[in-house]
Amino acid sequence: MTNAPSALPYLDSKPRGAADFYFAINATFRFIRRRFGLAGLQGYWADIGHGYFAPVTERWKRGGLAAVAEYWRAFFASEPGGDVQVDCGDEGAVIDVRTCPAIAHLRAGSREIDPDFCQHCYFIGEAMAAPAGFTVRIEGGDGKCRQRYLKRGATKGDQDLGAIRRISPC
Amino acid sequence: MLGCYDFCGHYEWTFAWLHREGGHDLVRAYWDEAIHGDSQRHAAELISEGGIEGMARYWGHTLADEAAGHHTTVTDRVFRVDMHQCPSKGFLLRNGLEQYPDYCDHCMGWIGPMLRASGWTVDHEHNHHGQCWWEIRRMDDRTAPGPAGGLSGEHDVRLLPTWNPKGATIDAYERANDPDDKSRRQVT
Incomplete structure (x- = not known):
């Protein structure tokens, strides 16, 4: 990965973020879920993908899947404690998360993790990708997963949320 | 994925989202419940158990981790922070991010209630340009904060020429624990 x-x-x-901020991200999800339910939390994730991350979407529109891969390489290079491989090929931009930096730090800090924490990668990623002509599919979770960014239409059907593993108790 | 590298950006964006969904009361509840009561519960434990020593341990770790430009002054009765370059507000300023009217309120939003729970109160000012000072004392200690330079000497942020330039807006808290318990003055 590039630095x-x-x-x-x-x-x-x-060059890298402060890992304790993962505590606040997890606490934010828990707070919104308590107030608005899982559907409300999913709505928050979609809104943040459309809004806060709009500049990323613009870059993906111009740069295609190579820009998607470039973004995620830079992203994970700036996050502490992860082990992530990003490739771009015929299959699309593929992110192989061997160790999720957020889950690893939350577990190390003995934090109770929102059971659907891993869904945020789908809802935010899809909100970022769709306006650029891409879609994302995620398999796994709970610390390890595989995320594929594809051209829209390259895959049939919607993301199976059941394929995104819920967080297991510590 | 939401990351910690640009955390302050989506944190600030979230304040505006919460305000749209539930108004000011929901933002206040978020700072108190999610940040004070959940995310930063380790800070509450340290300070509740260790008092000023706990503050030094907590802010010593977290401000170093965030690469803050700051100075702390510790006595047996007061914990003072002079923030010369806030890493959090600085991130927003450098990247032109402003969705919520006063990002700086979030600190008093969670720190104020946390300190109240263990018997501490705050004198504080921030200038909305990544600079602020805090003096934290026991609630039964009626000592007023001193003049600029009085407690932290040359490190006092109020001595910097960038502290109160003409046109700056400075928010002030006096023996406060509530993010809304502030006065505002414009530098003329």
Whole structure:
């Protein structure tokens, strides 16, 4: 993975994020779920994908699947503690998450993780991808998963949410 | 995936989302319940058990982790932070991100209730340009904060020429624990 975060829309002065912020991300999901239910939480994820990440979508429109892969390489290079391989080929942009940095840090901190934490990668990713002409399919979860960004129409049907593993108790 | 590298960006975006969905009360509840009561519960435990020593341990770790430009002053009665370059607000300013009217309120939004629960209160000012100061004392200690330079000497953020330039808006909290318990003044 490259250490240059040039594909990222928002840049910080330090090369990697502070892992304790994963605690706040997880707590935010739990708070929204308590107030609005799982459907409300899924709506929040879609909104953040459409809104906050709109600059990423614009880059994907211009740069295609290569830009998708470039973004995720830069993204995971800036996150602490993960083990992630990003490839781009005939199958699309494929992200092989061997160790999810967020799940690893939450587990190390003995935090109760929202059971559907891993769905956020689908709902945010799909909201970012769809306006650029792509779709995402995710298999696995709970610390390890495989995410494929494909051209829309290259796969039939919707994401099977059952293919995204729920978080297992510690 | 939501990451921690640009956390402050989507955190601030989330304040605006919550405000749209449930108004100011929902944003306040988020800071208190999700950040104070859940995410930062380790801070509450450290400070509840260790007082000023716990504050030094908590903010020593977290401000170093976030690469903040700051100075802390610790006595047996007061914990003071002079924030010269807030990493969080600085991220937003550098990237032109502003969805919520006053991002800086989030600190008092979770720290204020956390300190109240263990008997501490806050004098604080922020200038909306990534600079602020905090003095935390026991609720029964009526000592007022001193003049600029009085407690932290040359490190006092109020001595910087960038602290209160003409046109700056400074929010001030006096013996407060509530994010809305503030006054505002414009530098003329």
